[in-house]
Amino acid sequence: MLDHPQIRAWRPPLTGIAEVFHARITDHVYPMHTHDSWTLLIVDDGMVRYELDRHEHGALDQLVTLLPPHVPHNGRSVTPDGFQKRVIYLDSTQLEDSLIGLAVDSPVLEDPVLRQRIHLLHRSLEQAGDELEAESRLAMVSERLRDHLQGRVESRSPIRNSTIAFRLRDLLDARFVEGISLQDASETLHVHPAHLVRVFSREFGMGPHQYLTSRRVDLARKLLLDGMSPRLVAGATGFYDQSHFNRHFKRTLGTSPGRFARSAPADPLPSPRSPLSPS
Structure with a gap:
């Protein structure tokens, strides 16, 4: 049978x-x-x-x-x-x-490096909300495949690469809540997507998708401590849904958004008075 x-x-x-x-x-x-x-x-x-x-x-x-x-x-x-x-x-x-x-x-x-990149691409494709990560990983996989087939290595300029990396960081900083696709960033900066990912990762030690997620988590921490509910924080910080938010928040901080919010003292100490404040 x-x-x-x-x-x-x-x-x-x-x-x-x-x-x-x-x-x-x-x-x-x-x-x-x-x-x-x-x-x-x-x-x-x-x-x-x-x-x-x-x-x-x-x-x-x-x-x-x-x-x-x-x-x-x-x-x-x-x-x-x-x-x-x-x-x-x-x-x-x-x-x-x-x-x-x-x-x-x-x-x-x-090519063990290529195989690992393909494995990570599959993982990102299975997670809703991780489109920038998947797009970044796809660009690196496609470039390495093309290099294998053509037997070529792209020439690189360290000075220009550093400039590109900082321009991409500025772009991510300006749009980290609404998000930006790698293709849009590529067209804005006039640089190939795979080259963007490579130079950014080399300059900052993390991929563009990791940087964008870290900015979202950092904003989420502030909003949670301000008293906003985790459900509303997920939408306010650009995450796909509550599950997407919880997954990345816990991966970054080792705890859930709810537990993080509840960790604040019930009656926080008052801010110190300024010497010029009236008594």
Whole structure:
């Protein structure tokens, strides 16, 4: 008796990704088929054997597989226990069709840094409200894939990069409550999204999404201590919903917004009188 695959598929609200697909496959054998998007595959358990352009390849749990659009391929498990995979289907805004031939020649990438970035991208895609994080991670993944295929390294100017980083910080500071997409920031500053993420992270030791979240949490602390309810604070500080707010607040401070608010003394000490204040 054949086991039904355990699958989860969705289309995130993020330009550049056509579909996200997570699956545990035991008995199913994929016939030859094609996609009109790039297939970015990581295997978490087991091994996949597939044919691409009449050549056989294997997808292992420590490798990254990139299958180009319009080129037929199939897939099957190597072991009886099947395999578990996570796939992101990228559209042509992330990788140009001119790179298809290079991907056919080298669909398997042995790059632990890239694999970790893809893993973190999947995690951010599963959390509503973390669109800037997902957008930032997608930009870095796409750039590293492009560099692999083209074998090039972008030249960098330390002085200009520092200036760009501070300009992006100013932009985030001005709009951290309403938020700003990485694409909008890129168009405003006339800098490629991946380059923005890289230079900002190098300058400040954190990604743009982490910086924006930290600014929101910092404002939330002030509002909570002023007596605003956590439910209202979530909306006032730009978080997607209460759950999104709670998750990031606790990740930053190690406690929930409610407990943080209740930690204030019931009768706080009065502010010291100014020497010029009337007695």
